[in-house]
Amino acid sequence: GQNIDQPTEMTATEGAIVQINCTYQTSGFNGLFWYQQHAGEAPTFLSYNVLDGLEEKGRFSSFLSRSKGYSYLLLKELQMKDSASYLCAVRDGNYQLIWGAGTKLIIKP
Amino acid sequence: GAVVSQHPSWVICKSGTSVKIECRSLDFQATTMFWYRQFPKQSLMLMATSNEGSKATYEQGVEKDKFLINHASLTLSTLTVTSAHPEDSSFYICSVAGGGDTEAFFGQGTRLTVV
Numbered sequence: 001g002q003n004i005d006q007p008t009e010m011t012a013t014e015g016a017i018v019q020i021n022c023t024y025q026t027s028g029f030n031g032l033f034w035y036q037q038h039a040g041e042a043p044t045f046l047s048y049n050v051l052d053g054l055e056e057k058g059r060f061s062s063f064l065s066r067s068k069g070y071s072y073l074l075l076k077e078l079q080m081k082d083s084a085s086y087l088c089a090v091r092d093g094n095y096q097l098i099w100g101a102g103t104k105l106i107i108k109p
Numbered sequence: 110g111a112v113v114s115q116h117p118s119w120v121i122c123k124s125g126t127s128v129k130i131e132c133r134s135l136d137f138q139a140t141t142m143f144w145y146r147q148f149p150k151q152s153l154m155l156m157a158t159s160n161e162g163s164k165a166t167y168e169q170g171v172e173k174d175k176f177l178i179n180h181a182s183l184t185l186s187t188l189t190v191t192s193a194h195p196e197d198s199s200f201y202i203c204s205v206a207g208g209g210d211t212e213a214f215f216g217q218g219t220r221l222t223v224v
Contacts, residue, residue, distance in 0.1 A: 033212055042115075042202050042215035043153070087153070089213075097143075097206065097213055101152040 002026045004100035006088050011106045012078055020073045020086050020103045028093015034062050034073045035087040037102065043087055047073070075105075083107045111137035111205050115216025122193055122223055130188045130219045132203030138183040139205040143213070144176075147200045159186040159203075193223040 004024045012018040024032070031050040035043035049055055049064035049071060061074040073086055088100040112135040122128050132142055142159040157178055158166040165178035177189040190197055200220055206213040 040200070040218070040220065042218045044215075045212040048212060095206075096155070099153040099155075104150075 002090075002092060002098050004088055004090060004098055006086075006100040006103045008101070009104045009106065011108060012075075014078055014080060014107055014109050016078050017074065017076050018078060018105065020075070020088075020105070022071045022073070022088030022100055024069050024071070024088070024090045024098075024100075026090050026092040026098055029066060030091040030093065030095055032062075032064055032071050033089045033091070033097070034060075034071075035089065037085045037087055039085075046086075078107050080107050080109070111135075111139070111214040113203065113205050113214050113216040115203055115219055117219055118217055119220040120222070122221070124194055124223055125192055127189055127191045128193055128221060130190075130201055130203075130221075132186045132188070132216050134184045134205050137205060137214075139186075140183060141206070142180060142186040143204045143206060144178065144186075144188050145202045145204065147202065153202065156188075156201075161186075190221065193221070195223045197221065198223045 006022050033048050034046040036046050037043040047062035049062050054063045059076045064071045085102040085104050087102045089097045114133045116131045140161045144156045145153045146156050147153050155168050156171045159178050159180040161180045161183055167173045180186040200218050202218040203216045204213045
């Protein structure tokens with residue numbers, strides 16, 4: 001079966017750096033996405049990786065290793081507004097999006 | 110990116126009644142739209158793929174007679190929850206997905222509460 005694993009919850013301090021990991025096993029691979037979701041709202045797109053390596057976008061960076069079935073989202077200079085759930089999603093061989101359960105990130109002052 | 114509008118954003122209904130949720134692609138002709146359901150503290154779960162002009166494709170375990178999907182035009186898909194029960198209370202989200210490296214674009218979501 002297809003599976004995506006992320007930690008359920010993480011806590012970090014305002015101004016610090018946090019890395020959220022995602023491992024996946026899917027039937028085929030056509031890209032990995034990271035989304036941010038605040039409670040009661042729809043997910044918003046953060047990043048996309050299809051080739052190995054690091055993609056940097058402001059305070060957020062995302063890394064992919066296809067051979068290891070592994071990705072991480074790196075958030076720098078954490079702000080209180082970054083408190084949210086972060087969803088990892090993989091587009092499989094049929095171009096379906098398979099979602100992880102999400103990581104709830106709690107930012108403390 | 111595509112703009113997707115979902116309506117209503119929240120609805121409370123009595124058990125046994127039906128509720129219709131609309132999903133509109135405002136600036137993108139979407140031959141395919143996706144309907145998700147998300148229970149508290151759980152992942153987005155794909156319910157069905159809505160195909161313009163043809164029958165929707167339902168995921169395993171999703172009752173097609175309970176969750177009616179109509180995709181009559183390239184800009185509108187509707188999800189009707191028929192004979193709603195309290196266990197149907199959830200957050201329902203639609204999305205339009207582009208191909209290639211395009212991300213999925215989401216509607217605002219609908220919070221359904223069945224009392």
